[in-house]
Amino acid sequence: MKKTLFFVISFCLFLYGRAFAATTAPLANIQTAETLLTLEDLQNPQKMCELNDINYTDAVAWVKQLQTAMRNQDKNTIANLAIYPLRINDSPKKIYFIKDQKQFLQEYSTIITTPIEKKILQVDPTDIFCNSQGGMIADGTIWFAAQDANLIKIKTINPP
Template sequence: MHKIVRNAATLSLLLCLFASSAQAQSEGAPKFAFVRELQKAVRADNRTWLADHIQYPLRHHGRIATIIRNRSDFVRNYATIVSDKLRAAILAQEPDKVFENWQGVMVGDGSHNMWLRQSGEGDNLRYEIVTINDMNDTP
């Protein structure tokens, strides 16, 4: 009898763990989908998509720290903002293994990355790029 109760308890625990894991994955689904779309845009050099998914003003830390004030500034300066090293770091990121803390979600590596945050409310909840770091290019 104790064996049956112990097996039932083990089964119940496993079901709870599976359910919480599935819930965490479904809650992360929009974030992971955004990372995949971000990678697709970076791979294609789709300046328009990237510009449309930025929260302005955008902080850019590269050779010098700059503020990108608006969409046209980003599109015009795209080649200096998105370097080859940054592109490689973004494309190497596994979408479901991003770093996340109270500041947001980091896509890339420690020196070359884009930071994302959720903005909006309800049905308008979305991710936006808030910071771009390209630090190894500093003199």
């Protein structure tokens, strides 16, 4: 009786193991696919932007456009470079939204403060970080996203 019970349990475990292996095989392939990125890829801003649907060349040009607008105090151009509602993370406990371009222009001096302006103007336009959340410059002061092909917009401002 013990031998029969041992055989039945062993056989069931064998079948369960085969079934488990068959269901996890696709997961193994997914994990393998995720590891196709090398450390070099992860450290390459152009590669990371392209993987997250942001054209790196367009993003660099966009940063230069933003810097030029800030140097010239061109509030309208800066307002046009944002998507609304625009999220402002003033502090961990104070998050608010700018509903439209009109409100942005009215509150410009409280949104684009001197510390924000300095950070943006000092950043190297090629120093862009991209992930699934979008692109970022100036240590996360500005987050942006590609809205359409070749159309990049500010989506979040994090004052320093």
